[in-house]
Structure formats: C-alpha cells, structure tokens
Amino acid sequence: MTTSAAPTAGQNAQDPPAPACTAGIRALSISGVSHSYGPRRALIDINFAVAPASFTALLGLNGAGKSTLFALVTRLFGIQAGHIGIFGHDIGLAPGEALRLLGVVFQPRTLDLDLSVTQNLLYHAALHGIGRRDARSRSGEVLTQIGLADRAGSKVRDLSGGQMRRLEIARALLHRPRLLLLDEATVGLDVKARADILSHVRQLVTEQGIGVLWATHLFDEITASDDLVVLHQGRILAQGPVARVIAEAGADNVNAAFMRLTGTAALAGSPAP
C-alpha cells in the first residue's frame, strides 16, 4: 500500500510519506505473533499496537521476550506465526516499504569507535543509499535533534556512554523513520544520561510525530501519559494507557501493578506514577 500524503513540518519531499496522517493506521501492529527456539516458547500469541506519535513502553524482566520481538519486527528472524505491520505494510509481504519507515536501536553497541561522530553517520547513510551531500545535511539535523551537534567532529571513543547511545539514536533517525524501536537503550548508563536520552526520545514523539516502542525493565522510565505493554515469560499480561493498567491491576503505581500481574519481586529502578 502506498500513500501520497503531503510532507509535514520537518519533512522533505523525498522523505518517506507520513502514513501517520492516514486515519486508523497503526505505526506498529503485532497480531497473533508466536516464536519458539526449538522447544522453548519465547513469545506466545502476542497482540498489541503502537499508535503514531505515541510512546509505548514494553516492560518486562530479562528473558520476557523483548529482544525476540524486536528481532521479528526487524526481520532478523522469520515470522513463525502471526503478522507484523508497520504503518499498514505487512513486513512479510512488503518488507521494503515497512522497513523504510522503521528505525532501530539494538541493545549491543555497534558504533565504530575510531571514526568521528559524523563519519559514523555518513557511513550509515551510504548503506542506506543516501547521497553524500544529503547525508551531510541529515547528519547535522539528527545530531541537533538528539543534542550532539557540538560533538560532530569528536572521535566516538571520546564520547560518554550516554552520548554514544544518543549517537546510535541519531543514526537510527538518518533515513527519517516514522517508527522507532529501542531495546533497553539506557542499560548501563547513569541517572542523568538515562534522563537525557528519555527526554530526547520523548521529544521525537511530541515534535516529530514518531511512534516509539521502548523496551525496558525499569519502572522509572515510564510516565503516566505513556502506553504500556507488560510482557512476562513470553505472554502479554496487560496493555493500555498506564493509568488503566495500574487501575485494572488494583495497584497504585507501575511497580506494584507489575508485581501483582507477574507475582515477581521488585525490579531495579524507582517507582513510576
């Protein structure tokens, strides 16, 4: 399916169309997805959606199945059961259209430490077939969006852990995706770096209209206005606006709701609203 939406603020005519404008289309839709590693069932009948211009937290302990889900959405793994759509494009049937609208930050870092910030971005842009001049202007643009413009010429090796993560987010934005997936993007970072990253990512939602799926195991990364999906041992235990998930669990914060739903002890991170 294609759309011919006019470019919105911050977009150029050659950018991917902004299907967010198309009523009812989800940035990401997961329907009936299951996945097994041999006899081990990692995901069991997963169903949820991420709306355009929304922040959805995918909350789960280690081993819940978050990375497996990301591997399916990005087509690292083939889909065994179910369907995944990105702005209405089925990733099995129209992978090119779907992946063009998707940006991803995986858990392991994949930057070239010996290149500069800009060189890393230019290299990645070339892989996406973005011309040199366009790549330079886009690099400046994404570095500004993510608060790294002053480090454009620095060697990546000289950046802090939080700055490296922000560079990875900038890199994921180079081809101007409309949906961004981040897998435990703040792991190993201090409180300030985590807050910086979250604040930049939330700005992408409110200012650029990007739909975000944020996988985490930390309650304090979730705010009252987010959508929440609670994933536990491969199953979704609850989903919806944070306030509704908390209320339906008969709890008064995300931490307590998670413990009630899963019967587990507290996770790292401080209580969310």
Ligand SMILES: Nc1ncnc2c1ncn2[C@@H]1O[C@H](COP(=O)(O)OP(=O)(O)OP(=O)(O)O)[C@@H](O)[C@H]1O
């Ligand atoms: N390659 C694999 N082979 C066999 N089992 C796997 C493989 N990868 C993941 N699993 C299992 O699938 C389940 C889900 O793992 P997954 O990595 O998706 O969870 P996660 O929520 O991302 O956790 P983490 O943050 O620790 O990666 C776990 O039980 C895990 O042991």
